[in-house]
Amino acid sequence: MEKKVTIDIDGVAYYVPDQKNLVEAIRDLGLEIPTLCFYPHIQPPLGTCRVCMLQVNGHHVCGCESRAAEGMNIQLHTAELDDHRKAMVELTFAEGxxxxxxxxxxxxxxxxxxxxxxxxxxxxxxxxxxxxxxxxxxxxxxxxxxxxxxxxxxxxxxxxxxxxxxxxxxxxxxxxxxxxxxxxxxxxxxxxxxxxxxxxxxxxxxxRGKSLSRTPGDRQYDVPTELTEQVDVIQLLKSARLDRKWRVATTSLAGCFGCHMSLLDIDTGLLDVVELIELDRSPLTDIKHISGRCDIGLVEGGCGSDENVHVLKEFREHCDVLVAVGECAIWGGLPAMRNMVPLDECLKEAYVRSGVPGLQQIPHHEDLPAMLDRVYACSEVVPIDFYIPGCPPGSPMMWQFIASILTGTSTSLIGKVFKYD
Ligand code: SF4
Ligand code: SF4
CATH class of the missing domain: 3.30.70.20 (Alpha-Beta Plaits)
Structure with missing residues (x-):
């Protein structure tokens, strides 16, 4: 008969099979433990990703490399461990x-x-x-x-x-x-x-010749893009209305304008928004320079040219709160695909080897922005106060976040509200 042992997980006693792999034992109990490299029948477990880190009897160990034993005292979810696991995943993204x-x-x-x-x-x-x-x-x-x-x-x-x-x-x-x-x-x-x-x-x-991609909506990690708490943005803005309109500036640096399109996606809600918010410099107003102090600046896109840097610094200087909107502003996004290749090679590929008739030399003129060696995240150039993730971030989420910043109320973007693709 299978021998069972008593282990303690976050202060609760559980009865589990002796010598059971800890990741499997924890999951069999209905508790959550994240993994990346773990694959149940690979023995011994690989232990390469370190994402299933937990604390056993005061020591940090990987759950997949540990087995249940009588009297084990396990810390599974503490603020430190959750952050440690999150850091491992962030490092994996940053490394690749x-x-x-x-x-x-x-x-x-x-x-x-x-x-x-x-x-x-x-x-x-x-x-x-x-x-x-x-x-x-x-x-x-x-x-x-x-x-x-x-x-x-x-x-x-x-x-x-x-x-x-x-x-x-x-x-x-x-x-x-x-x-x-x-x-x-x-x-x-x-x-x-x-x-x-x-x-x-x-x-x-x-x-070769076979695609792994599946239709959005049928994919394993597709989640409905929903706000966890629906907030009436207009009511929120009205409740904290100033004796003037809020001033908002927006810009698109090395991006695709997708985040701006998302801003417009509130459709007729825009009519209410313009009663409460005045746009300063923005592709939506075509105003070329910030004309005064702004309550909030929304920056789409990273910095790929000296002009992008100049504009971003102007925003930092004139905006009380500066927000990086979307993946390109947050870490470079798709424009950063060129970061793995020397700039000279990129330009040659685009202009010299493109095969486009009439395009055989790299454009050069003092009026053209000079390209930087790579695309930089906005936070690498100026301090950023907030980040709105997504590619692009969904419209309701963006407006909820903007309204929360303007009115000084709290909001959470964690969970089913953003997408990386
Ligand atoms: S290709 Fe890389 S990520 Fe994929 S299974 Fe092999 S080692 Fe893991
Ligand atoms: S889906 Fe994204 S995170 Fe996953 S392998 Fe592709 S690029 Fe990387």
Whole structure:
């Protein structure tokens, strides 16, 4: 008969099978513990992502590498542990090059799912933007190393009939990378090759000619974009109405104007908003310079040129509160796809090698903004007071947040309110 032991989790006693893997034991109890590399039948567990960190008898350990034993005292959810796990996921995003909007696994990616679950709207670590080339050597499988989190699931699971690993890890530090043995890859059956794309928690393994993408709404981590608490923005603004209109300035730096389109998405609600808010400099008013002190400045896009830096500094100087709106302003977003490639190469690719008739040289004129070496997050240039995540952030969420800042009320953007893609 299965032996059971008593363990204590966050002050509550539970009865679990002796020597049961702690991640599985905790989940069997209906409690939540996040994981990325964990895959139940890989033994011994990989323990590469460190996301299931908990405290056992006062020591930090990975849940997947620990087994239940009599009298264990486990801390599962403390503020410190939750933050530690969140930091591990943030580091994983910062270490790779994750452009979810352009990724086939988006919506079905475990890393992205954890980001949503943990409410990561703004990472605290700078992105490394290491240049990693796609590996096309496999007959069927292509490796996208920018999305690989080095979990090693594929290394353990994808093997030839005589148990030789098709994948291996090479290099050190920032340059550690997954490698494919193309000769062995050609030996595995098709089901095994497809399994590689499925076992990968991210979009790092692709299959030539087959798409991993599924329709939004049918994907594993699709959640309805809903505000947890619906707030009547107009009523909120009216309740704290000043003896003047609030002044708001907006700008789009290296972005696509999607966040501005989202601002307009409140449709007829705009008619009420303009009764309470006056727009200063903004693409919506076409006013070119901030004309006075503004209560709030909304910045879409990161800084990719000297002009972007100049505008951002003007906003910081003239706005009481400065908000980075959307992924591009928060960390660079899609324009930061060029950050892995030297600027000179980017410009040559766009203008010299483009094949567009008449475009054979890189434009150069003193009136043109000078491109920076890479796209910078707004917070790398000036202090930012608040962040509104999303690509683009949803309209109701944005207005709720703006109204909350203006009226000094609290709001939460955590949960089902933003999307990375
Ligand atoms: S969906 Fe996942 S793998 Fe793809 S870019 Fe986003 S986080 Fe990376
Ligand atoms: S390719 Fe996927 S499964 Fe393999 S190590 Fe990278 S993230 Fe893990």
């Amino acid at each position: 090059n994750h452009f979810c909007q352009a990724c086939e696994k988006s919506g079905d990616c475990d890393l992205q799912g954890l980001g949503y679950q943990m409410g990561i709207g703004h990472g605290r670590f700078p992105h490394l933007f290491v240049d990693r080339l796609l590996d096309f050597r496999g007959r069927r499988l292509v490796i996208e190393p920018n999305r690989c989190i080095l979990c090693q699931r594929c290394v353990q699971e994808i093997r030839t009939a005589d148990d030789q690993p098709v994948f291996s890890i090479v290099g050190r530090g920032d340059h550690t990378q997954l490698q494919i043995d193309e000769a062995l890859e050609s030996c595995i059956p098709d089901e095994m090759a497809l399994r590689a794309t499925q076992i990968c928690p991210t979009g790092a393994i692709l299959y």
